[in-house]
Amino acid sequence: MMHAASTFPPPRRRNSAEGQEEAESLTPARCLKARALLGWNERQLAEAVGCSLQTIRYFEAGNGRPRNRTVAAIGAALERAGIAPLP
Numbered sequence: 001m002m003h004a005a006s007t008f009p010p011p012r013r014r015n016s017a018e019g020q021e022e023a024e025s026l027t028p029a030r031c032l033k034a035r036a037l038l039g040w041n042e043r044q045l046a047e048a049v050g051c052s053l054q055t056i057r058y059f060e061a062g063n064g065r066p067r068n069r070t071v072a073a074i075g076a077a078l079e080r081a082g083i084a085p086l087p
Helices: 016-025 028-038 042-049 053-061 068-080
Strands: none
Touching (some): 028 042, 028 068, 042 053
Protein backbone atom coordinates (compact mmCIF):
# COMPACT_ATOMS: atom_id res chain seq x y z
CA MET A 1 0.00 0.00 0.00
CA MET A 2 1.41 3.38 -0.97
CA HIS A 3 1.13 6.36 1.36
CA ALA A 4 0.65 9.91 0.15
CA ALA A 5 3.77 12.04 0.35
CA SER A 6 3.95 14.38 3.30
CA THR A 7 2.98 17.96 2.57
CA PHE A 8 5.34 19.33 5.19
CA PRO A 9 8.66 20.87 4.13
CA PRO A 10 11.83 19.20 5.42
CA PRO A 11 13.28 20.53 8.68
CA ARG A 12 15.73 23.42 8.35
CA ARG A 13 19.15 22.62 9.76
CA ARG A 14 20.21 24.83 12.63
CA ASN A 15 23.50 25.19 14.38
CA SER A 16 23.89 23.81 17.90
CA ALA A 17 23.60 27.23 19.58
CA GLU A 18 20.25 27.88 17.88
CA GLY A 19 19.05 24.41 18.81
CA GLN A 20 20.09 24.79 22.45
CA GLU A 21 18.41 28.20 22.74
CA GLU A 22 15.18 27.00 21.18
CA ALA A 23 15.18 23.79 23.20
CA GLU A 24 15.39 25.79 26.41
CA SER A 25 12.47 28.07 25.49
CA LEU A 26 10.02 25.48 24.16
CA THR A 27 8.04 23.95 27.01
CA PRO A 28 5.40 21.23 26.76
CA ALA A 29 2.68 23.81 27.54
CA ARG A 30 3.91 26.15 24.78
CA CYS A 31 4.04 23.26 22.34
CA LEU A 32 0.44 22.28 23.16
CA LYS A 33 -0.77 25.88 22.76
CA ALA A 34 1.06 26.34 19.46
CA ARG A 35 -0.30 23.07 18.10
CA ALA A 36 -3.82 24.08 19.16
CA LEU A 37 -3.47 27.44 17.40
CA LEU A 38 -2.54 25.61 14.21
CA GLY A 39 -5.36 23.11 14.60
CA TRP A 40 -2.88 20.26 14.36
CA ASN A 41 -3.16 16.93 16.08
CA GLU A 42 -0.15 15.14 17.57
CA ARG A 43 0.40 13.05 14.45
CA GLN A 44 0.52 16.13 12.20
CA LEU A 45 3.16 17.72 14.40
CA ALA A 46 5.18 14.50 14.51
CA GLU A 47 5.11 14.32 10.70
CA ALA A 48 6.16 17.96 10.37
CA VAL A 49 9.04 17.37 12.78
CA GLY A 50 10.06 13.98 11.45
CA CYS A 51 9.84 12.25 14.81
CA SER A 52 7.61 9.61 16.34
CA LEU A 53 4.13 10.25 17.62
CA GLN A 54 5.28 8.88 20.96
CA THR A 55 8.00 11.56 21.19
CA ILE A 56 5.38 14.31 20.80
CA ARG A 57 3.04 12.67 23.30
CA TYR A 58 5.73 12.20 25.95
CA PHE A 59 7.05 15.73 25.51
CA GLU A 60 3.65 17.44 25.67
CA ALA A 61 2.63 15.35 28.69
CA GLY A 62 5.82 16.38 30.48
CA ASN A 63 6.85 12.73 30.82
CA GLY A 64 10.22 13.15 29.18
CA ARG A 65 12.51 15.59 27.50
CA PRO A 66 13.60 14.71 23.97
CA ARG A 67 17.08 15.58 22.78
CA ASN A 68 17.70 19.30 22.30
CA ARG A 69 17.84 18.83 18.53
CA THR A 70 14.40 17.20 18.59
CA VAL A 71 12.92 20.02 20.66
CA ALA A 72 14.56 22.52 18.30
CA ALA A 73 13.02 20.63 15.34
CA ILE A 74 9.60 20.88 17.00
CA GLY A 75 10.05 24.63 17.38
CA ALA A 76 11.25 24.94 13.78
CA ALA A 77 8.23 23.01 12.49
CA LEU A 78 5.88 25.26 14.44
CA GLU A 79 7.70 28.33 13.12
CA ARG A 80 7.46 27.12 9.50
CA ALA A 81 3.74 26.68 10.04
CA GLY A 82 3.35 30.30 11.10
CA ILE A 83 3.88 30.30 14.86
CA ALA A 84 6.19 33.18 15.83
CA PRO A 85 9.52 32.14 17.36
CA LEU A 86 9.39 31.81 21.12
CA PRO A 87 11.24 34.33 23.30
